[in-house]
Amino acid sequence: MKLTKDVNELMEIARRMRVDILTMIHAAGSGHPGGSLSAIDMLVALYCGAMDHGPERKKRDRRDKFVLSKGHGAPALYAVLAECGYFGREHLKTLRQYESILSGHPYAPSTPGVEITTGSLGQGLSQANGLALANRLDGQDTFVYAMMGDGETQEGQIWEAAMTAAHYKLGNLIAFLDNNELQIDGFVCDVMGIEPIGKKWEAFGWHVQQIDGHDFGQIFNAIDNAKKVTDKPSLIWARTVKGKGVSFMERLAKWHGTAPSTDELNKALAELGEKP
Amino acid sequence: MAEMLALRDYYGKTVAELGKTNKDIVVLDADLSGSTRTSTFAKAFPERFFNMGVAEQDMIGTAAGLAAGGKIPFASTFAIFASGRAWEQVRQAVGYPHQNVKIIATHGGITVGPDGPSHQAGEDIALMRAIPGLTVIMPADAHETAAAVRWAAGYVGPVYIRLTRDKFPVVFNDSKTFTPGKGEHLKKGTDVTFIACGLMTSIALEAAALLEKEGVLAGVVNMASIKPIDHELIVRVAAESGALVAAEEHSIIGGLGSAVTEVVAENNPVPVIRVGIQDDYISSGAPEELLDACGFTAAGLADAARRAVQLKKQAASR
Structure with missing residues (x-):
């Protein structure tokens, strides 16, 4: 695909998004930094590169759509939506507050740019399928993107939806699996193993690619490949690091759903090259 | 028939x-x-x-x-x-x-x-x-x-x-329309009123005919719109007849009977008898057998109406 931004620019956006994610979760006093940081590079690649979208589009306009099935990654989604101009950056500090447009988990009716309401795990892929079917009925050549967490694929509904996407040959659906290997209670492999990931999705009829979910080149390459597969849905199996970008948050289940203290925030921002 | x-x-x-x-x-x-x-x-x-x-x-x-x-x-x-x-x-x-x-x-x-x-x-x-x-x-x-x-x-x-x-x-004809939040007062009655939905509406009409023979004037409301519910109509028939029977092919917990009781309790308390599945699993069987076992019959509803009238009288004599 032709990109309007080069990789260095995207990395700089992702760095700023990490700052936004941590700052807003700190301000809220609660939220999910670990999975937001593992997902943010892919979200930047989608919203600032791969997706044909924009706040000027009206509800039924032709556009690519994204479903954050792992809804607890909301801070990452809100950061890129603000970056793309769906709402003012001043809203970010209202995350999780009473009557904020930024609910604890994505809520489409209140947040410009959020296509699908999520938060209860396992439900986003079915809805992405529905969007993809609607686009196909309307003869649209657009894509529907979704992102699941790895722990989330323990939900049975994910596999119902996986069957549906293959059965209806949803070549216009590209789903990311944010495989950061951790969930609230610990390592995914200890809590409830989901391996073999690639073989499972292939057996369900999906086109599967494994990538490093923090490498923009690999992310765009995988999207390009996925778009060429028109007779089956695509899974981009992204190996990621939970808490990526903040040394003391990386690979620790503790940071799944804990807000940083002021000291921790300052330390994290310093690591990200941001002046406090 | x-x-x-x-x-x-x-x-x-x-x-x-x-x-x-x-x-x-x-x-x-x-x-x-x-x-x-x-x-x-x-x-x-x-x-x-x-x-x-x-x-x-x-x-x-x-x-x-x-x-x-x-x-x-x-x-x-x-x-x-x-x-x-x-x-x-x-x-x-x-x-x-x-x-x-x-x-x-x-x-x-x-x-x-x-x-x-x-x-x-x-x-x-x-x-x-x-x-x-x-x-x-x-x-x-x-x-x-x-x-x-x-x-x-x-x-x-x-x-x-x-x-x-x-x-x-069949209760209605093909010109029937539906309006959310609106029930239909199919039959007026000053002694007791059935508020029913689904199959129970037709059975309530039969029950009202039975009761009429013994001089009990029972009204019938069809309440297909369980949510939103027709507050105004429920309050009005509660006032007019002073006793209600809510009837549904559903548990007595949480359905039409609960909805009617909630409205009445907050607006115009009168006795309400709930006819429904009595917090239980029923059984396999022919539909008619099960309807009979649950009291979802004209006789069963008439009986519930008599109990409602009795409660009203007791309250009045207190």
Whole structure:
């Protein structure tokens, strides 16, 4: 695909998004930094590169759509939506507050740019399928993107939806699996193993690619490949690091759903090259 | 003897008819399209029909996605699965974002009969009524079913319509319309009033005729719109007759009986007898046997009415 931004620019956006994610979760006093940081590079690649979208589009306009099935990654989604101009950056500090447009988990009716309401795990892929079917009925050549967490694929509904996407040959659906290997209670492999990931999705009829979910080149390459597969849905199996970008948050289940203290925030921002 | 028609037949016909003019209508089913009668639509518009297999949670989620994509999905399966298996999907993906999904559930209540309690939804109205923003409807007959389905197609928002397997006596005619939040005062009565929905409306009319012979003047209200409910009409008939019987082919917990009791308790307390499934699993059996066992008969309803009148008299003499 032709990109309007080069990789260095995207990395700089992702760095700023990490700052936004941590700052807003700190301000809220609660939220999910670990999975937001593992997902943010892919979200930047989608919203600032791969997706044909924009706040000027009206509800039924032709556009690519994204479903954050792992809804607890909301801070990452809100950061890129603000970056793309769906709402003012001043809203970010209202995350999780009473009557904020930024609910604890994505809520489409209140947040410009959020296509699908999520938060209860396992439900986003079915809805992405529905969007993809609607686009196909309307003869649209657009894509529907979704992102699941790895722990989330323990939900049975994910596999119902996986069957549906293959059965209806949803070549216009590209789903990311944010495989950061951790969930609230610990390592995914200890809590409830989901391996073999690639073989499972292939057996369900999906086109599967494994990538490093923090490498923009690999992310765009995988999207390009996925778009060429028109007779089956695509899974981009992204190996990621939970808490990526903040040394003391990386690979620790503790940071799944804990807000940083002021000291921790300052330390994290310093690591990200941001002046406090 | 009134003409008998199956509600689900009229659902199937009506949604297929609507599909001719409204190209946004799509239909989903979970491997029960023959039973729910969505097969009629499937034959007419195969490209707009999606069989989701035996996967009700995914069906509701997919319907929500189709609605988000501008379609008007009608999703059907048996009431126990639509409301029970997929409850959280209805709550999260349909109710919470006020998605334009129409859930048309068939085989509700005990009249599904021989399949037994595993398939007899006696809790679906309670489950659906608890979800904010859902309109919950239990039509009395085939004509009211067609009217409710037509209304649902034109309304933007989530709807749950509960139908049944068996044929029910016809109460209305084909000019019937449906208005949410409005009940119909079919018969006036100064001693007691039945507030009924589904099959119980026709049985309540029979019961009122029985009671009239013994000089008890019983009114009958059809209350297909369980949510929103017609507060004004309930308060009025409570005032006019001073005693109520709420009757439904559903548990006495959480359905029409609860809704009526809530309105009466907060506005105009009068005795209310709830006729419904008595917090139990019933049994396999022929529908008539089960109706009889649950007291869902003209005699059973008349008896409940006499108890309500008795309570009213006791309260007056206190």
